[in-house]
Amino acid sequence: xxxxxxxxxxxxxxxxxxxxxxxxxxxxxxxxxxxxxxxxxxxxxxxxxxxxxxxxxxxxxxxxxxxxxxxxxxxxxxxxxxxxxxxxxxxxxxxxxxxxxxxxxxxxxxxxxxxxxxxxxxxxxxxxxxxxxxxxxxxxxxxxxxxxxxxxxxxxxxxxxxxxxxxxxxxxxxxxxxxxxxxxxxxxxxxxxxxxxxxxxxxxxxxxxxxxxxxxxxxxxxxxxxxxxxxxxxxxxxxxxxxxxxxxxxxxxxxxxxxxxxxxxxxxxxxxxxxxxxxxxxxxxxxxxxxxxxxxxxxxxxxxxxxxxxxxxxxxxxxxxxxxxxxxxxxxxxxxxxxxxxxxxxxxxxxxxxxxxxxxxx
Numbered sequence: 327x328x329x330x331x332x333x334x335x336x337x338x339x340x341x342x343x344x345x346x347x348x349x350x351x352x353x354x355x356x357x358x359x360x361x362x363x364x365x366x367x368x369x370x371x372x373x374x375x376x377x378x379x380x381x382x383x384x385x386x387x388x389x390x391x392x393x394x395x396x397x398x399x400x401x402x403x404x405x406x407x408x409x410x411x412x413x414x415x416x417x418x419x420x421x422x423x424x425x426x427x428x429x430x431x432x433x434x435x436x437x438x439x440x441x442x443x444x445x446x447x448x449x450x451x452x453x454x455x456x457x458x459x460x461x462x463x464x465x466x467x468x469x470x471x472x473x474x475x476x477x478x479x480x481x482x483x484x485x486x487x488x489x490x491x492x493x494x495x496x497x498x499x500x501x502x503x504x505x506x507x508x509x510x511x512x513x514x515x516x517x518x519x520x521x522x523x524x525x526x527x528x529x530x531x532x533x534x535x536x537x538x539x540x541x542x543x544x545x546x547x548x549x550x551x552x553x554x555x556x557x558x559x560x561x562x563x564x565x566x567x568x569x570x571x572x573x574x575x576x577x578x579x580x581x582x583x584x585x586x587x588x589x590x591x592x593x594x595x596x597x598x599x600x601x602x603x604x605x606x607x608x609x610x611x612x613x614x615x616x617x618x619x620x621x622x623x624x625x626x627x628x629x630x631x632x633x634x635x636x637x638x639x640x641x642x643x644x645x646x647x648x649x650x651x652x653x654x655x656x657x658x659x660x661x662x663x664x665x666x667x668x669x670x671x672x673x674x675x676x677x678x679x680x681x682x683x684x685x686x687x688x
Contacts (some may be wrong), residue, residue, distance in 0.1 A: 356405040359398060360427070361440035368398065369427040369437060372408070372419035380415055408474055438477040442629075445470050446636040453636050462644030463637075465537060471637065472540045475582075476515040482681055483581050483610055484517045488525060490617070491610070494674050495686050496607055497550050499579060502526040506576035507598065509534065511593065512583025516544025516558055523548070523556040532575075534561040564588045564645065566596025573602045581610045582682070584662075585654050588647025594666035607668065607687040613675065616655030625680055656683060663687050 348488055363369050371388040372379075385392035399417050402408035407427075409418045419427075427437040452463045465471075476638060483491065492499050502508070507529035509518050513533030523531045535541050535558070544558045564587070578597045587593045597607055612630055614621050621627050630653050639651035650658070656673060663671050668687035675683055 328341070329455060334555045343381055352405070355503060356407075357402065357440045357443050359405070360407070361444055362398060364437035364440060364688065365428070369419065369424065370429075372417070373421075373424040373428050375419075377410060378409075378416035378418040381417065384417065389620055411599060414659065420430055435481065438474065438481070441470070441474045441477075442633060446633065449636060453640065456640060456643075460643075462640040462642065462647075462649070464644040467643050468637065468641075472514055472537055472543075480517050481583060482520050482679060486679070487518065487521055488678070489677050491608075494684055495606065495608070498608060498686075501576050501606070502529050505529050507574060508577045508579065509575045509597075510550065511563065511578060511580040512536075512541050512586065513544060513558060514583075516540075516547060516556070518579065519544065519556050519558070520547060520551060520553065520580055522554045524551070527555060529555065531556045533558040534563060536537055536560065536562055542571070553665070563593045563596065564647070565592060567592040567599065568596075570596035571598040572599055574600050576602055576605050577608065578605065579608045582612070584659075585611060585650050585652055586641060588645035590643050590648060590650055591665065594662055594668075598667040605688070607663075607685075609685040609687070610661070610682050611654075611685070612652045613658055613679075613683045614653055614655050616657040616659075621653065621655075659683075659685065 366388065368384070368388055368390070371384060374417050375384070378679075379387070381396040382392050384399070384665060385395040386526065399408060403410045403417070407419075407423055409420060410416065416448075425432045427436060429435050449463050449467050452467060456462060463667070492502070492526070506526075508522065508529055508531045510516075510522075510531065513519055513535045514537070515643070516533050519531045519533045525577065525665045533544055533556070541558045541560045548556045548558070567589075578601055580597070582595075584590050584593060601607060614624055614627075614630065621630075624630070631651075634652035639649045642651075643649040660671055660673065663685060670688040672686050673683050681685075
């Protein structure tokens with residue numbers, strides 16, 4: 327059916343957009359079901375099965391309800407993630423797909439990212455209200471966000487620390503090996519701090535985060551791993567420019583954390599204040615430009631702006647903050663770092679990482 331009949335609109339463009347919108351609806355729905363497959367362990371279960379299996383066999387192996395598994399499999403087949411034989415009864419997850427949907431495989435697991443849609447969708451009503459009345463949605467409205475964010479961070483940052491990120495500046499590695507006082511801003515559940523504390527036992531690591539839940543998790547994990555050189559503290563950094571301890575740390579890190587702050591300018595000023603004169607600041611933030619036009623071809627553009635609008639920007643506004651958002655971009659990021667008092671700022675990109683930029687400041 328022609329969607330553009332009896333109109334002055336270009337019919338080809340209108341029909342093309344209609345096709346694109348149908349695809350958008352299908353892919354959005356598929357994303358929710360990928361999240362369920364990841365959280366219920368269905369992808370892991372199907373990866374372990376060495377042959378095609380029925381919905382009953384898959385449900386039994388995963389210890390799940392068969393009726394729900396059967397409907398989920400229907401979506402996976404329609405979405406061309408799972409294969410099925412002509413009888414429609416026996417299902418198989420191709421190894422090439424399992425490699426990117428499960429942990430510990432040959433590929434990079436991406437399935438955990440699909441959890442963002444359900445987490446963000448849970449606050450849609452609150453976000454709609456903010457569109458009408460302003461304000462923001464507080465951290466407390468996102469009970470699973472730290473869990474999902476930790477999985478994302480472990481994949482993109484924590485696992486890349488030793489091989490890719492720290493070597494960007496040999497001085498950082500030298501300081502860590504010799505023994506440094508290190509602060510991680512917005513540490514979340516503490517996976518980066520834990521990894522660094524294990525790699526560099528001569529250094530001491532402190533993590534600050536606003537979330538009591540995240541800090542409790544990080545503290546328990548550090549205790550479980552018997553890390554004597556890692557500690558964590560609940561801290562609101564809105565006035566960090568005033569209450570940061572002067573000349574305390576040799577290295578400060580911030581992984582995907584600065585743009586979320588109520589006052590990123592105050593946090594950056596506090597970081598400059600708490601660094602010793604020869605200290606180094608390592609910051610990871612979202613790759614992109616401050617100019618929306620330049621982000622048109624960004625491979626993750628819609629995802630970044632969505633997460634920004636429905637979390638990063640709004641949690642900052644909920645604290646009466648600046649609400650910069652995740653897409654504040656390289657130009658504004660560099661400006662904020664320089665305005666905080668850093669004279670030397672370099673921006674790095676890693677070949678394997680399309681999502682992030684890495685800034686080193688002195």
